[in-house]
Amino acid sequence: MSRGGIAMALCRRDENGKRVFIKKPELLAPAGNLEKLKTAILYGADAVFVGGKEFSLRSAASNFTLEDIKEAVEFANEHGADIHVTCNIILHEDNLEGLEEYLLTLDEIGVKAIIVADPYIMMLAKELGVKMEVHVSTQMSTLNSEAIKFWKELGMERVVFGRETEFKDLKVIRKKIPNIDMEYFVHGAMCIAYSGRCMLSNYYSRRDANRGGCSQSCRWYYDIEADGERINQEDDIPFSMSSKDMALVHHIGELIEIGVDSFKIEGRMKSVHYIATVVSTYRKLIDAYCADPDHFRDTWYESELNKAANRAFCEGLFNGRPDASYQLFNLRDEHPTQEFVMRVLDYDQEKHLAKIEQRNYFKVGDTVEIFSPKRDNFTFKVEKIYNEDKEEVEVANHPMEVLYIPLSENVAMNDMGRKVKNER
Numbered sequence: 139m140s141r142g143g144i145a146m147a148l149c150r151r152d153e154n155g156k157r158v159f160i161k162k163p164e165l166l167a168p169a170g171n172l173e174k175l176k177t178a179i180l181y182g183a184d185a186v187f188v189g190g191k192e193f194s195l196r197s198a199a200s201n202f203t204l205e206d207i208k209e210a211v212e213f214a215n216e217h218g219a220d221i222h223v224t225c226n227i228i229l230h231e232d233n234l235e236g237l238e239e240y241l242l243t244l245d246e247i248g249v250k251a252i253i254v255a256d257p258y259i260m261m262l263a264k265e266l267g268v269k270m271e272v273h274v275s276t277q278m279s280t281l282n283s284e285a286i287k288f289w290k291e292l293g294m295e296r297v298v299f300g301r302e303t304e305f306k307d308l309k310v311i312r313k314k315i316p317n318i319d320m321e322y323f324v325h326g327a328m329c330i331a332y333s334g335r336c337m338l339s340n341y342y343s344r345r346d347a348n349r350g351g352c353s354q355s356c357r358w359y360y361d362i363e364a365d366g367e368r369i370n371q372e373d374d375i376p377f378s379m380s381s382k383d384m385a386l387v388h389h390i391g392e393l394i395e396i397g398v399d400s401f402k403i404e405g406r407m408k409s410v411h412y413i414a415t416v417v418s419t420y421r422k423l424i425d426a427y428c429a430d431p432d433h434f435r436d437t438w439y440e441s442e443l444n445k446a447a448n449r450a451f452c453e454g455l456f457n458g459r460p461d462a463s464y465q466l467f468n469l470r471d472e473h474p475t476q477e478f479v480m481r482v483l484d485y486d487q488e489k490h491l492a493k494i495e496q497r498n499y500f501k502v503g504d505t506v507e508i509f510s511p512k513r514d515n516f517t518f519k520v521e522k523i524y525n526e527d528k529e530e531v532e533v534a535n536h537p538m539e540v541l542y543i544p545l546s547e548n549v550a551m552n553d554m555g556r557k558v559k560n561e562r
């Protein structure tokens with residue numbers, strides 16, 4: 139039976155004859171620490187992927203100890219979510235020690251899946267008979283159905299496609315191979331090179347991108363030479379090779395229709411605000427599409443993502459080879475349209491007073507937009523700010539300071555506030 143048939147079976151008609159999806163794809167979010175992980179789950183992620191301190195790329199940065207992973211799994215399970223752990227290091231001989239014990243511990247903790255690039259870890263996980271699924275990392279650059287058959291024969295439960303996979307190929311692959319989970323990147327930064335194949339960073343800074351140490355050399359500024367002569371002028375804008383970020387926000391429906399199983403968001407190093415914004419936007423988008431795909435309107439989603447964007451968006455390689463408009467050749471283009479300024483800790487319904495934690499500078503008179511996993515966004519003007527001694531202050535300029543703000547609309551713990559720009 140082709141996946142096309144299965145995809146249709148994922149839909150049914152409700153009592154009014156409306157088509158609805160009964161199996162939604164998983165929304166898989168990144169997290170670089172426990173705060174980000176909990177935020178991702180509270181804002182709608184079905185699963186979160188984290189890097190452990192061992193056997194993972196970005197091991198220095200992501201810092202999840204086994205204790206952290208245990209807490210992550212407990213929190214996820216309480217909220218009906220899953221934890222995936224990246225074990226995607228390319229193993230050198232001296233990395234072998236302790237691997238078996240590590241995998242058994244992750245399995246015992248209740249991790250749902252490991253994301254793996256080295257064939258030995260794949261084989262060992264199967265030999266050990268762990269309950270965890272084994273997912274083939276994007277580092278393996280899987281782009282075609284024959285490669286996926288190979289992974290399937292080795293017992294892999296899921297393939298994370300290379301970002302270089304075009305939608306037209308994805309459709310063919312899904313039809314040819316219906317019985318393996320497909321995970322596809324829908325949002326995040328793009329490499330200028332094939333993911334997992336870049337040596338620029340290694341060459342220029344001796345930091346290995348394929349072992350988690352990328353120094354983002356593609357985004358440095360370069361002179362351009364031809365025949366040994368520099369051709370860019372002193373006052374030219376310097377040349378760099380940075381790509382715009384990928385956002386497939388306008389293609390989620392097509393991906394759901396062909397039966398992609400998991401939508402992956404990239405960005406373990408991104409902020410809490412970024413993760414909350416991106417996760418909640420895709421959550422609402424997926425839910426809206428699955429509830430009524432034939433009347434779905436692609437309206438506000440991209441503008442919502444822009445509120446936390448670091449760079450302009452493109453559609454990656456979804457539609458094939460990108461052109462120059464996808465690149466940030468000459469200028470860094472960092473332009474979040476709003477700035478994360480507060481996180482709600484509590485709300486006193488009788489006094490209409492929000493207790494908040496300051497995250498960035500704001501002041502009396504600023505307009506702030508509240509966003510929440512549970513309700514639609516709304517804006518309000520900051521009329522007063524009180525410190526913990528209940529003294530009135532004009533500005534909130536101490537990071538993480540606890541403050542109080544009169545607010546007539548109800549808010550809840552973990553709602554976030556963004557300052558609407560041009561309101562200084």
Ligand code: SF4
Nearest residue numbers: 329330336347355356
């Ligand atoms: S240097 Fe650029 S292209 Fe290479 S791995 Fe790093 S971000 Fe990707």
